[in-house]
Amino acid sequence: MLYTIVPEEYIFAVSDDVGHFQEVAYLGRQVLVQPVDQRRCQIVQLLSNDPSDFLVTALSPGNIIAFP
Amino acid sequence: MRLDQGAKTEDLPSEKDSPTSANVETMQEFGQLRLPSTESNLHVMTIVGQIEGHMILPPQNKTTKYEHIIPQLVAIEQNPKIEGLLVVLNTVGGDVEAGLAIAEMLATMSKPTVSLVLGGGHSIGVPIAVGARYSFIAETATMTIHPIRLTGLVIGVPQTFEYLDKMQERVVRFVVNNSGISTECFRELMFRTGELARDIGTVVIGKEAVQARLINEVGGLAQALAKLRQLCRGGE
Structure with missing residues (x-):
């Protein structure tokens, strides 16, 4: 049961042009990545609750990394 | 991790797909493998977008x-x-279930917790905000308080309403028990008409949430962190 201000038709709208993300471990942290090609992917989001992790440039969103 | 392997990877295509060579490549490209060891004693959890529970959303x-x-x-x-x-x-x-689960976990933690509503803390975000030991709302942040809706196949029997009311009651009870707001006041905000364009309910902005005693204080990052440090030192 959803309790949200977003109308159901927006939540379940069908759209093709959105990226599919994958969760991988990188440098010991969980990151959400979007595949760029077979071997590389781009960091979309860092999934951590330690604020100091967000100061690590290697983990910044936008970084292209080899698929860990 | 051995540095000297880096130069060899080109000559050895068979090793290219091994996990070790992937790490070496990462190191060559970005020059970093070790994380700095500074760890913060205060952690931060961001709750953004939709709260996803039983269903994976599109x-x-x-x-x-x-x-x-x-x-x-x-x-x-x-x-x-x-x-x-x-x-x-x-x-x-x-x-609802995922939001309440997170709110319950927050409310029952022994370590000090402070919540900060930035932008918006709507619907099931309200119990999460009040679940923390002390709550802040930014001056411009909003919270929408409205009834739970039933969508999809709805059987038109009185039991449907009772079920919906029960689900509603779980949210209301949690919010009332974990904040200063009274049941009457919260229900009044929830069922008010004429404020929302597509729904019944209310939008409270910044200090209105504090006046309704839903949130403890209007503030931003500095106030929230100062309060958290104070709670960590054993203050109230």
Whole structure:
């Protein structure tokens, strides 16, 4: 049961042009990545609750990394 | 990790796909493998977009996943190096069960927790905001308080209403028990007409949430962190 201000038709709208993300471990942290090609992917989001992790440039969103 | 392997990877295509060579490549490209060891004693949890529970939402939704948040809360509660938790909310609501689960976990943590509503803390974001020991709302942040809706196949029997009312009651009871707001006041905000364009309910902005005693204080990052540090030192 959803309790949200977003109308159901927006939540379940069908759209093709959105990226599919994958969760991988990188440098010991969980990151959400979007595949760029077979071997590389781009960091979309860092999934951590330690604020100091967000100061690590290697983990910044936008970084292209080899698929860990 | 051995540095000297880096130069060899080109000559050895068979090794290219091994996990070791992938790490070496990463190191060559970005020059970093070790994380700095500075660890913060205050952790931060951001709850953004839709709160995702039983159902995986379509990919155009930005979501905060139950299965990410719950283990993190357990880890924070257990890790002796972590003293407190700041919960930053900018959510449009989401799954009732997942939202209430996160709120209950926050409310029952022994470590100090402070929530900060930035942007919006709507619908099921309200129990999460009040679940923390002390709550802040930014001056411009909003919270929408409205009734739960039933969508999809609805059987037109009185039991449907009773079921809906029960679900509603879970949210109302949690919010009333964990904040200063009274049941009457919260229900009045929830069922008010004429304020929302597509729904009944209310939008409270910044200090209105404090006046309704839903949120403890209007403030931003500095106030929230100062309060968290104070709670960590044993203050109230």
